[in-house]
Amino acid sequence: MSAPSQDNAVKGSIITRAIIYVVLILFVIYYLLPLYVMLVNSVKPLEEIRSGNMMEFPKVWTLEPWRAAWSYAQIGVEPSGLRPYFINSILMVVPAVLLSTILGALNGYVLTKWQFKGHGIVFGLLLLSCFIPFQIVLIPMARVLGFLGISGTIPGLVLVHLIYGIGFTTLFFRNYYAAFPTELVRAAQIDGAGFFQIFWRILLPSSAPIAVVTIIWQFTNVWNDFLFGASFSDFDSVPMTVALNNLVSSSTGVKEYNVHFAGAILAALPTLIVYIVSGRYFVRGLMAGAVKG
Amino acid sequence: MASLTIENLRKNYGATEVLKGIDIEIDDGGFLVLVGPSGCGKSTLLNTIAGLEEITSGDIKIGPKSVSGLHPSKRDIAMVFQSYALYPNMTVAQNISFGMEIRGIDKSEREAAIQKVADMLQIGELLHRKPSQLSGGQRQRVAMGRALVRDPQVFLFDEPLSNLDAKLRVDMRTEIKRLHQRMGTTIVYVTHDQIEALTLATKIAVLKDGYLQQFGTPAEVYNDPENMFVADFMGSPSMNLIEATVREENGKAAIQIAGDGAGAGDITLPANTPGLRDHMGGKVMFGIRPEALTDPEGADRTGADIIQQDCLIEVVEPAGSDTFAVTRLGGVEAIARLRADADIHAGQTAPLAFNMTKAVFFDPKTTARIR
Ligand SMILES: Nc1ncnc2c1ncn2[C@@H]1O[C@H](COP(=O)(O)OP(=O)(O)O)[C@@H](O)[C@H]1O
Numbered sequence: 001m002s003a004p005s006q007d008n009a010v011k012g013s014i015i016t017r018a019i020i021y022v023v024l025i026l027f028v029i030y031y032l033l034p035l036y037v038m039l040v041n042s043v044k045p046l047e048e049i050r051s052g053n054m055m056e057f058p059k060v061w062t063l064e065p066w067r068a069a070w071s072y073a074q075i076g077v078e079p080s081g082l083r084p085y086f087i088n089s090i091l092m093v094v095p096a097v098l099l100s101t102i103l104g105a106l107n108g109y110v111l112t113k114w115q116f117k118g119h120g121i122v123f124g125l126l127l128l129s130c131f132i133p134f135q136i137v138l139i140p141m142a143r144v145l146g147f148l149g150i151s152g153t154i155p156g157l158v159l160v161h162l163i164y165g166i167g168f169t170t171l172f173f174r175n176y177y178a179a180f181p182t183e184l185v186r187a188a189q190i191d192g193a194g195f196f197q198i199f200w201r202i203l204l205p206s207s208a209p210i211a212v213v214t215i216i217w218q219f220t221n222v223w224n225d226f227l228f229g230a231s232f233s234d235f236d237s238v239p240m241t242v243a244l245n246n247l248v249s250s251s252t253g254v255k256e257y258n259v260h261f262a263g264a265i266l267a268a269l270p271t272l273i274v275y276i277v278s279g280r281y282f283v284r285g286l287m288a289g290a291v292k293g
Numbered sequence: 294m295a296s297l298t299i300e301n302l303r304k305n306y307g308a309t310e311v312l313k314g315i316d317i318e319i320d321d322g323g324f325l326v327l328v329g330p331s332g333c334g335k336s337t338l339l340n341t342i343a344g345l346e347e348i349t350s351g352d353i354k355i356g357p358k359s360v361s362g363l364h365p366s367k368r369d370i371a372m373v374f375q376s377y378a379l380y381p382n383m384t385v386a387q388n389i390s391f392g393m394e395i396r397g398i399d400k401s402e403r404e405a406a407i408q409k410v411a412d413m414l415q416i417g418e419l420l421h422r423k424p425s426q427l428s429g430g431q432r433q434r435v436a437m438g439r440a441l442v443r444d445p446q447v448f449l450f451d452e453p454l455s456n457l458d459a460k461l462r463v464d465m466r467t468e469i470k471r472l473h474q475r476m477g478t479t480i481v482y483v484t485h486d487q488i489e490a491l492t493l494a495t496k497i498a499v500l501k502d503g504y505l506q507q508f509g510t511p512a513e514v515y516n517d518p519e520n521m522f523v524a525d526f527m528g529s530p531s532m533n534l535i536e537a538t539v540r541e542e543n544g545k546a547a548i549q550i551a552g553d554g555a556g557a558g559d560i561t562l563p564a565n566t567p568g569l570r571d572h573m574g575g576k577v578m579f580g581i582r583p584e585a586l587t588d589p590e591g592a593d594r595t596g597a598d599i600i601q602q603d604c605l606i607e608v609v610e611p612a613g614s615d616t617f618a619v620t621r622l623g624g625v626e627a628i629a630r631l632r633a634d635a636d637i638h639a640g641q642t643a644p645l646a647f648n649m650t651k652a653v654f655f656d657p658k659t660t661a662r663i664r
């Protein structure tokens with residue numbers, strides 16, 4: 001009696017599995033298609049794109065669009081390629097991400113393990129900053145940057161992203177540290193460790209999962225930001241996203257789609273790499289938070 | 294080594310008062326157990342001694358010196374936490390030596406100290422493991438090692454055995470007692486387990502709702518409870534508390550326990566506690582421990598005041614070394630503790646011996662002891 005039913009169950013599960021796989025494969029194709037289009041067209045000569053099907057493999061392979069996008073395409077008025085702007089973005093993203101992550105970790109540490117009167121209000125206000133629309137602060141922010149004498153500079157952009165990032169990074173670390181046993185902090189206090197020693201020696205070594213989540217989150221947001229980049233940068237501090245827009249909308253002559261595709265991939269590459277390298281930890285970190293928090 | 298004095302200690306969290314005027318004094322080398330139901334303030338009291346929680350008023354002295362306001366690391370105490378609180382990113386050796394490292398003690402001295410503690414607790418082969426690679430019992434030992442290595446004036450333990458399984462708990466209990474006998478360091482030990490309290494303590498402080506209910510030796514707390522809460526909380530199975538009426542019989546005080554109106558009749562027992570005279574004609578709670586309510590052959594022959602009464606046995610529970618019999622007295626279940634081979638059956642009416650020298654009485658309104 002039990003044998004046939006088990007048999008049915010196995011058969012049923014094979015059919016369900018097949019359906020699941022087919023659906024999944026369809027989704028994979030759906031999601032990979034744009035990437036395919038971009039890649040294929042970034043290594044074709046322009047004539048092939050204009051005459052033929054976007055989906056076709058190139059008949060003549062060329063890396064010229066990539067070279068152009070990187071080093072000599074017209075960006076706005078300069079024929080400089082995307083390289084200087086790529087460097088601008090790196091110079092902006094790295095300090096903004098590191099500083100906001102460190103400050104978020106410190107905030108989370110204080111808000112959970114060194115609670116003071118009104119800590120809930122402080123956290124609430126920090127959270128609120130996550131929900132303020134960017135557009136509202138553009139003008140006040142411009143005033144502040146002007147007042148500090150860093151408008152139109154990379155440090156100015158770093159400051160803007162730092163301020164906007166702290167809300168999120170604090171939220172991440174606070175929730176993670178809320179589940180971190182307070183008894184460990186107390187044990188370290190009895191052992192004589194001070195505020196920073198406890199943070200550095202006890203909490204930080206256990207923070208890898210949430211640090212990865214925070215870094216990925218901040219990196220993607222800061223790297224992909226357009227509005228702040230467009231509003232607060234000057235000729236020499238334009239970030240990659242804005243430069244890409246300038247490349248695509250440069251109105252001299254014909255639209256070089258292959259160069260645009262190559263430029264778009266270049267702009268997306270760092271976030272892609274960050275995901276591939278640490279995606280595993282990202283998922284794990286989110287899970288850890290879900291299980292503990 | 295040092296004595297510990299707690300004077301009129303109060304602790305508030307905002308508007309809620311958690312400790313409501315605690316006075317405790319324990320001698321140098323004593324083993325103080327703080328016992329009480331969960332939420333009564335034991336951990337809070339221990340944390341105030343450690344300096345991990347600020348006190349609202351009162352004073353705490355270690356030796357002759359007040360430690361109020363001193364940082365935990367300056368109080369010369371060591372603490373073992375309920376969760377063990379081992380640093381997850383450090384090896385056992387690093388866990389044990391972290392405090393010394395912070396204090397800037399040099400490496401060779403640290404290693405000698407680690408080795409000494411590892412030998413004492415037999416954790417030598419665990420020194421290079423991380424806490425996640427240890428069993429519960431091993432973690433417990435490492436947590437003790439981290440405390441021992443400090444060689445403090447006072448050890449503080451917060452329910453250190455509550456996360457172990459029953460067998461290991463008994464073993465570690467013995468081991469803690471042995472360590473205490475060997476080192477003679479003052480210990481303050483928190484538990485909600487009254488058996489742990491009775492076996493380990495030289496002095497027990499019973500707490501409830503932030504009040505100190507009784508402070509005394511294990512024998513005092515067990516045999517001479519101050520109120521119904523202590524009587525009920527200490528001992529397992531707990532003391533039988535039975536409603537009774539105080540009567541005069543032949544010019545002496547006696548208590549009368551109402552029968553159930555069916556099979557069992559009223560029971561009258563002589564009681565010569567002087568304070569009962571003030572309750573003549575009124576109700577009192579009659580407390581008798583299961584071992585003072587037994588089969589006549591098993592009764593304490595030195596007891597001066599052993600009274601036999603027939604009782605209807607409702608349930609018999611053999612427990613190996615003893616047999617417990619449940620009867621009904623004054624409308625509530627009462628447990629008698631009989632010899633293992635006592636000839637007794639459920640449904641039978643059997644004579645039970647009441648050892649009235651061990652009986653205690655409480656005022657049902659105030660729950661305070663009548664002496
Ligand atoms: N940080 C705190 N804020 C407010 N109330 C607390 C805090 N810590 C403990 N309490 C309260 O104090 C009481 C005693 O707690 P605790 O000392 O942990 O009890 P025990 O260790 O005896 O189980 C409990 O009612 C608890 O809710």
Ligand SMILES: [Mg+2]
Nearest residue numbers: 335336337452
């Ligand atoms: Mg507790």
